[in-house]
Amino acid sequence: xxxxxxxxxxxxxxxxxxxxxxxxxxxxxxxxxxxxxxxxxxxxxxxxxxxxxxxxxxxxxxxxxxxxxxxxxxxxxxxxxxxxxxxxxxx
Numbered sequence: 001x002x003x004x005x006x007x008x009x010x011x012x013x014x015x016x017x018x019x020x021x022x023x024x025x026x027x028x029x030x031x032x033x034x035x036x037x038x039x040x041x042x043x044x045x046x047x048x049x050x051x052x053x054x055x056x057x058x059x060x061x062x063x064x065x066x067x068x069x070x071x072x073x074x075x076x077x078x079x080x081x082x083x084x085x086x087x088x089x090x091x
Contacts, residue, residue: 054062069075084091 078086
Protein backbone atom coordinates (compact mmCIF):
# COMPACT_ATOMS: atom_id res chain seq x y z
CA UNK A 1 0.00 0.00 0.00
CA UNK A 2 1.26 3.45 -0.89
CA UNK A 3 1.58 6.08 1.82
CA UNK A 4 0.28 9.53 1.09
CA UNK A 5 0.85 12.35 3.54
CA UNK A 6 -1.82 15.01 3.79
CA UNK A 7 -1.26 17.94 6.10
CA UNK A 8 -4.58 18.82 7.72
CA UNK A 9 -4.40 22.04 9.73
CA UNK A 10 -5.75 21.76 13.27
CA UNK A 11 -8.29 24.50 12.63
CA UNK A 12 -10.03 22.54 9.86
CA UNK A 13 -13.60 21.65 10.62
CA UNK A 14 -14.82 18.29 11.83
CA UNK A 15 -16.52 17.79 8.46
CA UNK A 16 -13.21 17.77 6.60
CA UNK A 17 -11.73 15.31 9.08
CA UNK A 18 -14.82 13.10 8.90
CA UNK A 19 -14.70 13.06 5.10
CA UNK A 20 -11.06 12.04 5.20
CA UNK A 21 -11.86 9.35 7.78
CA UNK A 22 -14.62 7.96 5.54
CA UNK A 23 -12.07 7.73 2.74
CA UNK A 24 -9.89 5.59 5.01
CA UNK A 25 -7.28 8.23 5.72
CA UNK A 26 -5.33 7.93 8.96
CA UNK A 27 -4.82 11.38 10.38
CA UNK A 28 -1.51 11.98 12.08
CA UNK A 29 -1.50 14.69 14.69
CA UNK A 30 2.02 16.15 14.49
CA UNK A 31 1.76 18.16 17.69
CA UNK A 32 1.09 15.07 19.74
CA UNK A 33 3.24 12.77 17.63
CA UNK A 34 0.71 9.95 17.38
CA UNK A 35 -1.53 8.56 14.71
CA UNK A 36 -5.24 8.63 15.22
CA UNK A 37 -6.81 5.31 14.36
CA UNK A 38 -10.33 4.90 13.05
CA UNK A 39 -11.47 3.90 16.54
CA UNK A 40 -9.93 7.03 18.02
CA UNK A 41 -11.60 9.18 15.39
CA UNK A 42 -14.94 7.54 16.08
CA UNK A 43 -14.51 8.35 19.76
CA UNK A 44 -13.36 11.90 19.11
CA UNK A 45 -15.90 12.76 16.43
CA UNK A 46 -19.44 11.56 16.87
CA UNK A 47 -20.70 10.01 13.66
CA UNK A 48 -24.33 9.70 12.74
CA UNK A 49 -25.95 7.54 10.14
CA UNK A 50 -28.42 9.07 7.75
CA UNK A 51 -31.44 6.80 7.60
CA UNK A 52 -32.76 8.66 4.55
CA UNK A 53 -30.00 7.32 2.33
CA UNK A 54 -30.69 4.05 0.58
CA UNK A 55 -29.47 2.09 -2.38
CA UNK A 56 -31.36 1.96 -5.66
CA UNK A 57 -32.45 -1.59 -4.84
CA UNK A 58 -33.72 -0.57 -1.39
CA UNK A 59 -35.64 2.34 -2.92
CA UNK A 60 -37.42 0.15 -5.46
CA UNK A 61 -38.11 -2.56 -2.86
CA UNK A 62 -39.72 0.06 -0.62
CA UNK A 63 -41.71 1.41 -3.57
CA UNK A 64 -42.91 -2.10 -4.49
CA UNK A 65 -43.94 -2.73 -0.88
CA UNK A 66 -45.92 0.53 -0.81
CA UNK A 67 -47.70 -0.33 -4.06
CA UNK A 68 -48.60 -3.76 -2.70
CA UNK A 69 -49.95 -2.23 0.53
CA UNK A 70 -52.13 0.15 -1.51
CA UNK A 71 -53.45 -2.77 -3.59
CA UNK A 72 -54.26 -4.65 -0.38
CA UNK A 73 -56.19 -1.66 0.93
CA UNK A 74 -53.67 -0.93 3.66
CA UNK A 75 -53.98 2.84 3.29
CA UNK A 76 -54.81 5.75 5.55
CA UNK A 77 -57.30 8.41 4.60
CA UNK A 78 -56.39 12.04 5.01
CA UNK A 79 -58.74 14.42 6.73
CA UNK A 80 -60.22 17.14 4.53
CA UNK A 81 -58.21 19.75 6.45
CA UNK A 82 -54.94 17.88 5.91
CA UNK A 83 -55.71 17.34 2.22
CA UNK A 84 -56.33 21.06 1.84
CA UNK A 85 -53.05 21.92 3.61
CA UNK A 86 -50.94 19.37 1.71
CA UNK A 87 -52.36 20.05 -1.72
CA UNK A 88 -53.22 23.75 -1.47
CA UNK A 89 -50.95 24.63 -4.38
CA UNK A 90 -52.77 22.31 -6.80
CA UNK A 91 -56.36 22.39 -5.51
